[in-house]
Amino acid sequence: MSRLALHAFSRGTVRQVRRETPDTFTLVLDLGERRTPADFMPGQFNMLYVFGVGEVPISVASSRREKLLMHTVRSVGTVTSLLTKLSVGESIGVRGPFGRGWPVAEADGKQLLIIAGGLGLPPLRPVIEEAIAKPGRIAGVKILYGARTPDDLIYTHEYPTWQGADGCDLHLTVDRGNGAWRGNVGVVTTLFPKAGIDPGNAIAFICGPELMLKFSILELLKMGVPAEKIFISLERNMSCASGTCGHCQLGPLFICRDGPVFSYPRVKDFFPKEGI
């Protein structure tokens, strides 16, 4: 990334807005001819800018194989609520990509555990897409995904493809079921014993709320997955996305520059720890 690019935007024109849940939408963005999703590594993020309002860091949800860039946004604050109200044809500013993504090459020959909670799934979607596209390289993909309720599950239209892919299986859980829900009820770790995890050969990529990360890590360690095979993606407030604004500091680490994906041993002194 060149110096000037740190503060320069690409124009992202909205080509499609897909409603995932009542408050969560996937924006499909066209960055023009010069930039394609191939420039964005799985696990990296962009700063999305709404003119005159501000920027938010949002993970890249598209894989490098897709034609257009994708971002999944939940309406929470001022900027995200405007992002989720965009219409096809409107445009936003896109600054990025930033950060270090998932160590996808390290998953070669391993059993890849994709563990996601709620809106932790989007940064893992490109990993899933790329893994199932090359089934021979990885010794199985296990997607373990939890949401608060069945209505909060995102990317539901992609589940049949993931389920049907060679060596890939999808395990879903919700904190609270509803009348139609026949699946697992409980936190995401309740899926672990049922998923056929091979601790000695597993590599885990985890993203979700901090508590979910904490308990997933504990459970994996207990099962015998080595700490250095556990990778997590962390979230903090970000303003510059280039290691100079200080907002995303976690101990000696800048999440935007050194992360957002970290191996567990790299952050274990500071995560999870109260008030760091």
Added chain:
Amino acid sequence: MHFAAAKGSLNGLILNLQRQGFTVVGPSLAEGVVRLKELKGAGDLASGVVDIQGPGSYVLGGESASVFASVNGPDSPKMYLHPGEVELSRLVDKGSGVEPVSVFRSDKKYAFFGIRPCDLRGVEVMDRTMLMPGFEDPIYSALRHDSIFIVANCTRAGENCFCASMGTGPAAESGYDVALTELPQKLLYDIPERSMGLFQGIELRPATEEELHEGEEMVRRTRERMGRTISAKDPARRMYAALDSRVWEKAAERCLACANCTMVCPTCFCNTIVDRTDLRDASVSRVRVWDSCLSKDFVYSAGGNPRQDRISRYRQFVMHKFAYWPDEFGTYGCVGCGRCITWCPVGIDITDTVNGVLKDLHDSANKLEAGPVV
């Protein structure tokens, strides 16, 4: 090379710097405080002004025959190189999308004149963050580029100074373009070969052994009279072990979370980008402003606020300087200038906090060694 010259040489040096296109910035009396202001000539320097500093206090008192009698005020080169407010770009929405109508540019080059060794080191510390390879900040880079440093070694220690503990003073050891030491009747200049051009037309003569010795003695006495100290030589690793110390709570009890400490700190770089809209032309100004880890919403995000209480925010400020910075950037984030002590409205003393935390660690280690009483 070491030279001696009359004190009158300062004016010629300032004029030479201006002739070479530098904006000369140095200690100047303004609003009852010694600030870093643009100097037209040596007459603008805060000559003879003595600052008396204490925790939460700054007063001017007494008179001195020295030109560089004051230690340091609230300003550091940070306010020029990483300004408190700077417009990154101005954007307009042309219907077809957002277009920048202007982006940040600067053709200024600064000569920091008569700044202290701690502040020179402060800039070097700031460089590690703002000029990290691959992450160079374009604004800082443009402002910092070509700036030069005429450092005044300290011949008087301020009440809140602890540069000797941090290894940043009282004399500059490297990184300066000119270093001067003020003796009672004259100035000693340490001028590297590349800076000789700044002294055109200025009467210099090689300094004598006696003069150099006198200068060294003044610096040595300053080191001995340092107002404050950090009790351990290299506390970084031990500070990590102290994250749970009760001393943080005690120190933060009085903290107002006003962020003064981070504003006056020469190495605090934290900032936020804000959008300012202009109703007249529907343009948006993207402005970067200083921010502070002491502010409650500094780390707030959709995922929550990891530093809800003042204790964790104050701890972040101190830990960053004394533990995280060495790991991130290979240098301490604190240069021992003492500003955070002076400008804290309730006089919280960072040396007390660090020494307290280290003592607490030492005491608990001793308790462990002694073992339980059977």
